[in-house]
Structure formats: structure tokens, C-alpha cells
Amino acid sequence: MIRRLLVLTFALACCGCTRPPAAIGGSPELVYEQGAVAADHPLASQAGAEMLRRGGNAVDAAVAASFCLSVVDPFSCGIGGGGFMVVWDPATRRGFAHNYRETAPASMRPETFAELDDPLASRFGGLAVGVPGNVRGLLEALERWGTLDRATVLEPAIRHARDGFQVNAAYLSAVQWVRTMRDEHPGLQDVSQWVWDHLCGGGDLRIGDVLVQPGQADVLGRIADHGAAAFYEGPVADAIVRAVSTSGGDLTRADLSGYRTSTTDALRSTVVFDRYTLLSMPPPSSGGIAMQQMMRMIDMRLDDVPNPSPTNPAWVQLVVECMKHAFADRATHLADGTFHPVPVDRLLASEYLAERAGSIDLRRTGSPTDYGSSAPPPSDSGTSHISVVDADGMAVGCTETINLTFGSLLAVPEFGIVLNDELDDFTARPGKANAFGLRQSPGNAPAPGKRPLSSMSPTIVLEGDQVRLVAGASGGPRIITGTMQVILNCLLLEMTPAQAVSAARFHHQWLPDVLQFEQGWTADGVVDAMESIGHATGRRDSVGVVQVVEVLPDGRKRAASDPRKGGMPAGH
Ligand code: GLY
Numbered sequence: 348m349i350r351r352l353l354v355l356t357f358a359l360a361c362c363g364c365t366r367p368p369a370a371i372g373g374s375p376e377l378v379y380e381q382g383a384v385a386a387d388h389p390l391a392s393q394a395g396a397e398m399l400r401r402g403g404n405a406v407d408a409a410v411a412a413s414f415c416l417s418v419v420d421p422f423s424c425g426i427g428g429g430g431f432m433v434v435w436d437p438a439t440r441r442g443f444a445h446n447y448r449e450t451a452p453a454s455m456r457p458e459t460f461a462e463l464d465d466p467l468a469s470r471f472g473g474l475a476v477g478v479p480g481n482v483r484g485l486l487e488a489l490e491r492w493g494t495l496d497r498a499t500v501l502e503p504a505i506r507h508a509r510d511g512f513q514v515n516a517a518y519l520s521a522v523q524w525v526r527t528m529r530d531e532h533p534g535l536q537d538v539s540q541w542v543w544d545h546l547c548g549g550g551d552l553r554i555g556d557v558l559v560q561p562g563q564a565d566v567l568g569r570i571a572d573h574g575a576a577a578f579y580e581g582p583v584a585d586a587i588v589r590a591v592s593t594s595g596g597d598l599t600r601a602d603l604s605g606y607r608t609s610t611t612d613a614l615r616s617t618v619v620f621d622r623y624t625l626l627s628m629p630p631p632s633s634g635g636i637a638m639q640q641m642m643r644m645i646d647m648r649l650d651d652v653p654n655p656s657p658t659n660p661a662w663v664q665l666v667v668e669c670m671k672h673a674f675a676d677r678a679t680h681l682a683d684g685t686f687h688p689v690p691v692d693r694l695l696a697s698e699y700l701a702e703r704a705g706s707i708d709l710r711r712t713g714s715p716t717d718y719g720s721s722a723p724p725p726s727d728s729g730t731s732h733i734s735v736v737d738a739d740g741m742a743v744g745c746t747e748t749i750n751l752t753f754g755s756l757l758a759v760p761e762f763g764i765v766l767n768d769e770l771d772d773f774t775a776r777p778g779k780a781n782a783f784g785l786r787q788s789p790g791n792a793p794a795p796g797k798r799p800l801s802s803m804s805p806t807i808v809l810e811g812d813q814v815r816l817v818a819g820a821s822g823g824p825r826i827i828t829g830t831m832q833v834i835l836n837c838l839l840l841e842m843t844p845a846q847a848v849s850a851a852r853f854h855h856q857w858l859p860d861v862l863q864f865e866q867g868w869t870a871d872g873v874v875d876a877m878e879s880i881g882h883a884t885g886r887r888d889s890v891g892v893v894q895v896v897e898v899l900p901d902g903r904k905r906a907a908s909d910p911r912k913g914g915m916p917a918g919h
Contacts, residue, residue: 349548350557371867374845374907379918382737383904384408385894387914391415394503396917405737406492409745410485412733414504419512421765422521422753423731428767429480430747431628433613433805437740440812442613442626447484448798449477449769454597457792460775469775472538473596475755475768478606482578501571508564511557517912522547524752539756562763579603590759619646626807630684634804634827637673641831644669644704660876661709667855668707670828674857675718683798687790712881715860729754730821734896736904742814744805772799802826814898822891828854829891844895844907852890863887
């Protein structure tokens, strides 16, 4: 339901349209005395900050921000999707990896998609939908680490669903994508009709229009009153099952009621750059391992690049070669570790990384076979990241997704839940390209209860046992490379968070064998230098959308949301 306002509001001002040299948009420098939340929508950051002001902690803030994103960024993430949360608990000095990634329903077999002669089957409609994990994952996090009650953390989301929120430029880009899909694939019109009519205004949506979602207000209210059972059982579960089966999928009540999260210790790196430790997600995140591999290889070769800077071709070459090594391993070895053996220790062993780092030639790039033997990971636009640090030093990095923009394009009409298409993150058709022309390993084939490999990389950087920064991103495989560059910008290149997220970035994922620079990259000398040492180069709009919170030496928090998606941090 849409209300049109006559005035264009600040949503325009924060859409990040200007592009100063070598930077994408501008991000204000915001410093908070106590705690800070950086999400990719201002209302989500504000919902989190409201929890901090009420005495809640970082987990309360992240949970409130996430439920809010389900309403204000329904194309990016939400209660029809899943996610990862890395939590640093200063009281116990432990880092946790909370996994609420979607699972394949019991009906799913490794050959389900391969047998269908339809590459869209794993991307759109009922068959693409994984069992959503967000509601159970967020409520368990709240119960385990939070301090506020369900009604309090869900209140901002319910308010925005009931009273409406103004759509911004990022929202309109997502609408444009749905329009393109419907035009290019007329067979998707039925599947996407509810999303098109109710969340895209039938294509007639402008910046500043107010979107109201009574269905989400209803289901979020039920969750506030009755907890996860209100989603995984009863009328909401019935409606999800009906929507999926009407659209050709087979996701049952038992799949929903049987959904479980998993919580382990976070993947902890050895010390990098003499003083920092990374806390990351283990598999089925690929980003945790890739991030630690890249950071440690860069550290091992740092003496060879005395002046690290994005304008120094040797620095760019070092970072790019580390990306190529990590993405080759991603394609070959990574999957859901509970279903397929993932050699985590071997991939992170010092001898292994030292051998690979030592093989990097700063004057020449290699061919793909020098790095690995398989193919690269998927991409996405339906993802969102929240970074939070509170006054007591508790930190949360939380990345959530429904996979592609507006997920499967299928919604649960009674409750306005946009359902994910996470099953396309599996190796759905062996040897065949996925949504983005990419291939992955056989270990990542679909199976009942299995979670698809993910690029989501929520990361907490510790200095000793104090949080130094929290970062993460949306953007498919660019999550990994974008997040890493922002962390390097802050830790090594002495940029503030606002400078770090605004700086133009580059991306290499091993295959396709192309080094991509963002459109805003203006250091042409670097592009020429990369071409002269053997790289094929290209341009792309963005390399991830990164949100970061940094803790200053005096304990204040400095936060930045990426201007690429119009976010804005909040705090107190
Ligand atoms: N669906 C995107 C990811 O998890 O990598």
C-alpha cells in the first residue's frame, strides 16, 4: 500500500549520487560517546540506536535493526531469509558465530535442479526457497545475549510496517530490477505479481512515497507476542507452505517446525599486522576463511610494499593476488562443513599461506591455473549488513540475505513476507553457471537440511581483547573483497570509517579472470599498471556495500554506512 508525499525528503540527500575522485559518494564522519549502529538504511540504524538509549546492548540493537530492515529494505533481507551473526561478549571474552542460514527442505535432492531444464528454477519461485532462519536466529540471539524483551526490539519494525516509511533511491533500483526481470522473463509475472503490486507499486513508485505493509505488521506483532512459534507453526507456517507449493515448491510444515540454528565459537585468526585478531564466521560462510587467508598473506608480504596505498600499483597487485588465491580455494573446497569435509585447518595453516604468499609476483599476474582448478562463487543484491558496538564493548556483526533482489520474487500474500531464493547459492546444476555465470564445487550440492555456501563475512577485529572495529557488507562475492578493503583502509591506510567506506574499490574473484575497478576509481595510472603486468581489467558499479563501526582509543565510536546504498549510522 502506497501513500505519495508531495515533498521529496532526505532520502534523496543520502542516495549518494555525487562521485568525487576515487570515492563513491560521501559519508559523514559521525562519532558517538556510547554506542553506534551502522546499517544500510537510516531507519534501521535508528531502531538499533533506540535500543541502546533504552539501556539495551549491541545484540538488542542488532536484532531491532534487523527486524526493521525486513520492513524498510524488503528487497535486501528479512524474515523470509537467513543470516550470520558474529558476537563479541566482553564479559566472557568469547567470540560466537551464530548461524541462521536457510536450509534446503527435506524434498531437495542433489539432482533436483540438474534434472530441470530451467536455469531460473533455482532463482525464482517456490522451488528456490530455503527454510527461512531469520526469525528463530534473531530471537535466539536476543534470548542468549540480549537484555530487552521481544516487544521492545520489535516495536520500531512494527511501527514502520504499520505507519509506513518513505522509499529511497536504493529501493527504486530494486524496483527497476524487478521490472527488468518481468520484462525479460514473462513467465515470472505470476510469481512476482504480489511483490510487483504491493512492494513495487506496480512500477509507479517515486522517492518519498510512503509504503505501508499491514501484513508484515501483523506477523511481526504475532512474533512479538508469541515468539518464533508464531512464524514456524500455525497460520503463518500454513501460509508459507501454501505460497511455496502454489508456486511449484515443496517446503513443508515439518521443514519449518524442524528448522534449527547453530552456534559455535567464532573463527579466530592468528595475530595480523602485529596486533589485530579477526573474529569471523566458519563455513558455510566462505568469507571468514577467505578474509583470514587474504589478511594473513598480505601481512606476510607487507615488507615488500613499503608504501601501501590504493594509488600504489604494487599494493593493489598484492591485494589482488591474495584475492585470487582465496577465491580459488573458495571455489574448490568450501561448502556446509556439517555435510562435506572442509579442510579449515589446512586452508588457514601458516605454512600453506606462507607458501602461497611467497609465490605472489608483484610484477606479473598468473593464469587461473596458477591459483586453483574450479570456478567462482555467486553474486547477490538481496543482502544487508549491520555493525554495532555498545558502551560496554560488546560488538555484533550481522549479515543477512534473501539472496537476489526481492529474493525468489515470491511473497506470502497474507503476511507480506518476501521469500528467499537461497537455494541458488548451492551448486544447483553441476558444471552449469548460476545466476551470475559462475560455477561452484560438487561439495556444495543441495541436500535436505544442508545450508548453501555463502559469501557473507561479518567480521570483528580485536586489539588484545578490546574491539577495534566491526565490518561487513552486502554484494555477493564482493562482500569479501569489499569488507577486506574497508578493514585495510582503517587499520593500515589510516583512513577514518567514512573515508574507508567511500573510497573506490576493486575486486578479483579468480574466475572470471578479470580485475574489476569501481566506476568511481579515478587512479587510471593504477589501471594501466595492472594491465601492463597481465591483468584483464573491467569496470563495475560497486564492490560491496560496507557498514563499519570503529572504537577510538578513548572509547568513543566512529561509524559509517556505505554511501552506495544510502545508509546512515546512528548512536548515542
Ligand atoms: N546469498 C548471498 C550469500 O549468502 O553469499
